[in-house]
Amino acid sequence: xxxxxxxVDVCVVGxxxxxxxxxxACARLGLETVIFTVSVxxxxxxxxxxxxxxxxxxxxxxxxxxxxxxxxxxxxxxxxQSKMLNQSKGPAVHSLRAQADKAEYSxxxxxxxxxxxxxxxxxxxxxDLLTEEYNASSADSDIATKRIIxxxxxxxxxxxxxxxxxxxxxxxxxxxxxxxxxxYTGPNGLQPANHLTDSLxxxxxxxxxxxxxxxxxxxKRSIDFSKxxxxxxxxxVVPFSFSTNPEDVxxxxxxxxxxxxNGKTHDIIRANLDRSPIYAGIIEGTGPRYCPSIEDKxxxxxxxxxxxxxxxxxxxxxxxxxxxxxxxxxPEDVQLAMYRTVPGLEHCKIVRNAxxxxxxxxxxxxxxxxxxxxxxxxxxxxxxxxxxSGYEEAAAQGLIAGINAxxxxxxxxxxxxxxxxxxxxVLIDDLVTKENFEPYRMMxxxxxxxxxxxxxxxxxxxxxxxxxxxLVSRKLYEATVRKKKLIDQEIERLxxxxxxxxxxxxxxxxxxxxxxxxxxxxxxELMCRPELSYELLAEIDPKREPLPEDVIEQxxxxxxxxxxxxxxxxxxxxxxxxxxxxxxxxxxxxxxxxLRLEARQKLIAYKPISVGQASRISGVSPADISVLLVYLExxxxxx
Numbered sequence: 361x362x363x364x365x366x367x368v369d370v371c372v373v374g375x376x377x378x379x380x381x382x383x384x385a386c387a388r389l390g391l392e393t394v395i396f397t398v399s400v401x402x403x404x405x406x407x408x409x410x411x412x413x414x415x416x417x418x419x420x421x422x423x424x425x426x427x428x429x430x431x432x433x434x435x436x437x438x439x440x441q442s443k444m445l446n447q448s449k450g451p452a453v454h455s456l457r458a459q460a461d462k463a464e465y466s467x468x469x470x471x472x473x474x475x476x477x478x479x480x481x482x483x484x485x486x487x488d489l490l491t492e493e494y495n496a497s498s499a500d501s502d503i504a505t506k507r508i509i510x511x512x513x514x515x516x517x518x519x520x521x522x523x524x525x526x527x528x529x530x531x532x533x534x535x536x537x538x539x540x541x542x543x544y545t546g547p548n549g550l551q552p553a554n555h556l557t558d559s560l561x562x563x564x565x566x567x568x569x570x571x572x573x574x575x576x577x578x579x580k581r582s583i584d585f586s587k588x589x590x591x592x593x594x595x596x597v598v599p600f601s602f603s604t605n606p607e608d609v610x611x612x613x614x615x616x617x618x619x620x621x622n623g624k625t626h627d628i629i630r631a632n633l634d635r636s637p638i639y640a641g642i643i644e645g646t647g648p649r650y651c652p653s654i655e656d657k658x659x660x661x662x663x664x665x666x667x668x669x670x671x672x673x674x675x676x677x678x679x680x681x682x683x684x685x686x687x688x689x690x691p692e693d694v695q696l697a698m699y700r701t702v703p704g705l706e707h708c709k710i711v712r713n714a715x716x717x718x719x720x721x722x723x724x725x726x727x728x729x730x731x732x733x734x735x736x737x738x739x740x741x742x743x744x745x746x747x748x749s750g751y752e753e754a755a756a757q758g759l760i761a762g763i764n765a766x767x768x769x770x771x772x773x774x775x776x777x778x779x780x781x782x783x784x785x786v787l788i789d790d791l792v793t794k795e796n797f798e799p800y801r802m803m804x805x806x807x808x809x810x811x812x813x814x815x816x817x818x819x820x821x822x823x824x825x826x827x828x829x830x831l832v833s834r835k836l837y838e839a840t841v842r843k844k845k846l847i848d849q850e851i852e853r854l855x856x857x858x859x860x861x862x863x864x865x866x867x868x869x870x871x872x873x874x875x876x877x878x879x880x881x882x883x884x885e886l887m888c889r890p891e892l893s894y895e896l897l898a899e900i901d902p903k904r905e906p907l908p909e910d911v912i913e914q915x916x917x918x919x920x921x922x923x924x925x926x927x928x929x930x931x932x933x934x935x936x937x938x939x940x941x942x943x944x945x946x947x948x949x950x951x952x953x954x955l956r957l958e959a960r961q962k963l964i965a966y967k968p969i970s971v972g973q974a975s976r977i978s979g980v981s982p983a984d985i986s987v988l989l990v991y992l993e994x995x996x997x998x999x
Contacts, residue, residue, distance in 0.1 A: 364516070364517040364518070365517075367519075367520045368392045368480075369391035369769055370383075370386040370391050370392070370394075370522065370524070370762075370769070371394055371396065371486070371511045371519050371525070372386070372394070372396065372525045372762070373396050373486045373511070373524065373525065373526050373527060373556070374526070374527035374745070375402065375403045375473070375481070375527075376402075376743060376744075377431065377751045377752075377754040377755040378527035378743025378744075378754040378755060378757055378758030378761070379395055379397070379525070379527035379529075379742075380430065381429050381431065381742075381755045382395075382742055382759065382762030382765070383395040383476075383479055383525075384429075384430055384472070384762070385429070385758075385763050386478075386479075386523075386525075386762050387477065387479035388476070388830070389763070389770075389829075389830050389831065390766075391769060393478055393479050393480070394479075394481075394482050394519060395473065396482050396483075396484050396485070396486050397482070397483055398485055398546065398551045399483060399550055399551065400470070400481060402550055403466055403469060403470040403481070404434070404465060404469035405466050406460065406462050406466070407530075407547035408574045408687075409672065410459065410461070410465065410674055410675070410682065411457060411459045411460060411672070412431065412457070412600070412751060412752065413457040413600065413752065414445065414455060414457040414752075415445055415453070415457075415803065415804060416804045416806075417455065417751075417753070418445070418457060418752075419455060419804075420755070420784060420787070421456070421600050421752055422602075422818035423756065423782050423783060423818045423821075423822055424755055424784075425600060425601045425602055425603070425818070425819075426821065426826060427759060427763075427784075427822050427829070427831060427832070428831025428832045429756075429831075430472060432601035432602075433600075433604065434465060434469050435458050435460055435465065435600050436600050436604040436608070436609055437464075437468050438461050439459060439460055439461070440459050440460065440461050440613060441458065441459040441593040441613045441614050441615070442456065442594055442609070443456075443457050443594050444594055445457055450811075450921075451814050451816060452804070452810045453804050453810070454814070454815060455815060456600060456815060458600065459616065459673070461676050461677075462674045463674075463677065463678070484515065484517065485513060485553055485555065486511045486553075487513060487555035487556060488556075489508065489556075489559050489563060489739065490508070490510040490511060490512060491506040491507060491508055491509060491736065492509050493505065493506060493507075494507035503734055504734065506736045507736070507737040507738055508522070508524050508737065508738035508739045510524075511524055522738060522769045523739070523740060523765040524738065525758070525765050526556075526740070526745050527741070527743045527754070527761075528743075528744075528745045529719075529744045530546065530572065530717050531546040531547075531719065532553050532556060532719050532720035532721070533552060533553075533554055533557050533719065534547070534553075534719045535717070535718050537637040537642065537689045537717070538689060538692060538713050538715045539636070539637070539694065540637075540691060541691070542637075542642075548712075563736060564735060565722060565726065565736075566722060566723045568721050568723055568747065569645040569718060569720060569721075570645045570719060570747060570799050571644075571716055571718040571719070572716070572744075572799060573688065573689055573714065573715065574687050574715065575654075575682065575687045575688065575714045576686070576688075576699065576711075576714040577680045577681065577682060577683070577711045577712040578705070578708045578710060578711060579679055579681075579711050580673070580679040580680070581679060581709075582707050582708045583671065583681060583704055583705060583708055584704045584707070585617055585671075586704075587619065588617040588618060589617065589619070590617060590618075591615060591617060591670070592613070596610070597609045597610055597613075602819045602823075602836075603836060614673050614676070616670060616673070617671040617704070619671065619704050619705070620669060620703065621666050621667045621686070622701060625654075625658075625698050625702060628694065628701065630658060632690060632691070635691050636655050636688075637689045637716060638655055638716065639655065639659075643716060643718060644718060645718040645719070646799075647798065648799040651687070652687075653687045653688050653689060653716070654667070654685070654687065654688050654698070655688060655689070655690065667685060669686055670682075670683075671683060672684055679711075680711050683705075683714075686699070686714070688714040688716075689714065689715060689716035692710075695710065695713060695714055696710060719744070721744060721746065721747050722741065722745060723747065724747050724792055725792060725793075725965060728792070728969065729774075729776045729788055729792055729969065729973070730760070730764040730768075730774035731746070731760055731761040731764060731788065732764060732774070740761040740762075742754065742757030742758040742759075742760070742761040742762075743755075743757050743758055744799070746791055747796050747800055748787070748799060748800040749799035749800065750801055750802065752802070753787055757784075757791075760777070760784060763775050766830075777825070778939055778972075779807070779808060780809050780932040780935055780936065781821060781825075782813060782818075783802060783807055783813055786806055787802050789976065793966060793968065793976045795978050809928050809932055811921065811924055811925060812928050812929070817914060817917075819843070820843070820844055820914070823836065823837055823840040824837065824840075843908075843911060846911045850907060850911065850915045851919060853904075854884040854887065855882050856882065857882055857903070859882065859883060859900060860880045861876070861879065861880065865900055868900050874892055883897055883901055884919050887916065887919050887920060888919060888920055888922075894912055894916045938975060939972035939973075940972075941989070942969060942970050942971075943970060943971065944995075945969075952987060952988065954987040955984055956983075956984055959979060959981065962977050962980055963980065963988075971988060971992070
């Protein structure tokens with residue numbers, strides 16, 4: 361039989377948030393790339409809440425942008441409300457969150473993909489991964505026994521390629537559950553991908569079954585907003601992308617609304633738990649602990665009298681409203697009854713029922729930190745397929761997988777961000793070194809060095825890496841270099857500008873409820889006082905030159921938190937020492953006689969690339985690491 365055969369460099373499977381970033385990265389690095397999707401209408405779709413960012417997730421979007429990704433630029437073009445979260449706390453946990461126009465976000469990202477050179481969008485289901493035997497002897501770092509040579513679609517077309525990036529999201533053997541009603545579809549009723557799992561299993565890939573869920577959508581006309589608390593966006597909007605002009609995002613914003621569940625809501629849920637697929641044992645997959653359904657909340661937090669419910673618009677050109685905080689898989693009649701007990705929703709009409717969705721994904725311990733499969737050369741993966749949750753986590757992994765697939769084809773070293781460099785580094789390290797029995801969600805508490813990994817300095821941390829990888833232009837990189845120079849110069853000037861105990865200075869301090877000076881000090885020391893700021897000190901600092909707002913922000917943070925920052929930098933130095941101690945891929949852990957059995961089993965399973973990574977594997981103790989260090993010293997001497 362005749363068949364279609366094409367040759368490309370990279371095949372990206374899936375066009376969600378991970379797939380979009382992966383495909384754009386490869387194409388922008390000059391590789392002929394094809395991105396497959398079960399429906400071109402689902403490109404960058406937001407089947408759950410149409411928002412980007414939030415606590416810690418906003419950090420990820422900023423890092424994606426600093427590395428040359430697209431998500432930040434796209435949300436800046438399509439948001440309808442924006443808020444900076446945690447502003448009452450320190451800068452380490454300030455996180456940007458924007459409500460998107462759901463349809464516009466997808467349409468805008470699709471336009472970017474369709475107009476990207478070297479990128480082809482193809483509506484087709486990939487069913488098989490094509491491989492050949494691989495001799496790893498030529499590369500010490502490889503343990504792969506197979507190599508990717510292409511993919512085959514459901515219609516029989518073959519695409520020969522040098523790398524494949526799997527970004528299948530929640531589509532693999534997906535089924536949606538709403539009470540007793542089960543439909544074998546992907547999110548939003550789209551076609552599932554039913555064939556690729558078998559191909560993966562045949563290649564020895566370890567699969568898992570996870571689940572997530574989404575709340576109902578309501579008809580705006582049936583909601584009584586007078587019984588809810590109105591939630592406004594920020595007066596001054598901060599863009600996600602470092603390359604977005606701040607003036608361009610100062611728009612009229614829509615409102616969101618806050619209401620609460622109550623005792624009646626909880627009683628209805630408890631009375632119908634036997635009809636919930638979660639509690640009836642129908643659902644096989646494990647759900648995200650940090651984003652529980654309303655059934656889980658009521659059962660696990662029985663002492664709480666109420667739970668927050670956010671009513672948020674799906675876009676400017678629809679009456680659909682998203683019911684945040686009440687995801688569910690209860691039957692339709694129970695859903696309607698429980699929603700109608702919530703103030704403002706007494707007469708609500710459901711446009712789309714809430715549902716849970718189950719899907720196949722992988723155990724990510726099979727991946728290197730580059731997101732390449734250890735056993736299959738040229739096979740990369742990102743997003744919910746790796747056992748994570750969230751649009752931002754997906755996009756971050758897709759970007760790294762795309763960069764590294766391209767660099768691998770070009771014969772270059774991969775980009776591997778460590779835990780001290782980026783939230784993306786924490787995310788990927790947690791996925792590939794820790795036992796994750798539920799969909800992984802990024803949180804600020806997971807980042808040990810979060811004072812260094814702030815959303816405001818992502819460009820200073822990562823622009824150079826994006827530039828060296830080839831995704832950031834020279835112009836953008838040089839602008840970041842100039843910004844860093846201005847920050848350093850201004851901090852130095854403030855430290856060297858001495859302020860004496862002159863009368864006008866004392867009056868200034870008294871006026872701002874600050875202690876008078878007994879001797880001379882510098883402006884930097886004064887700025888460390890909580891009641892004073894860079895802006896206020898302008899009154900006694902007549903020689904200062906005008907500086908951009910983003911430079912001033914960095915100057916203030918670096919000075920006010922200098923002691924804490926220096927302490928974290930010392931901690932990072934110790935961390936880096938362990939990361940630099942590399943472990944050969946072919947190391948025989950059975951030959952390390954003093955290792956405990958559990959540690960040996962875990963090290964063989966995870967195949968860590970460094971002692972630092974080995975130390976973070978559950979079941980590997982500090983004593984095991986000491987034994988490993990001694991063995992590696994002898995091993996390296998003998999080679």
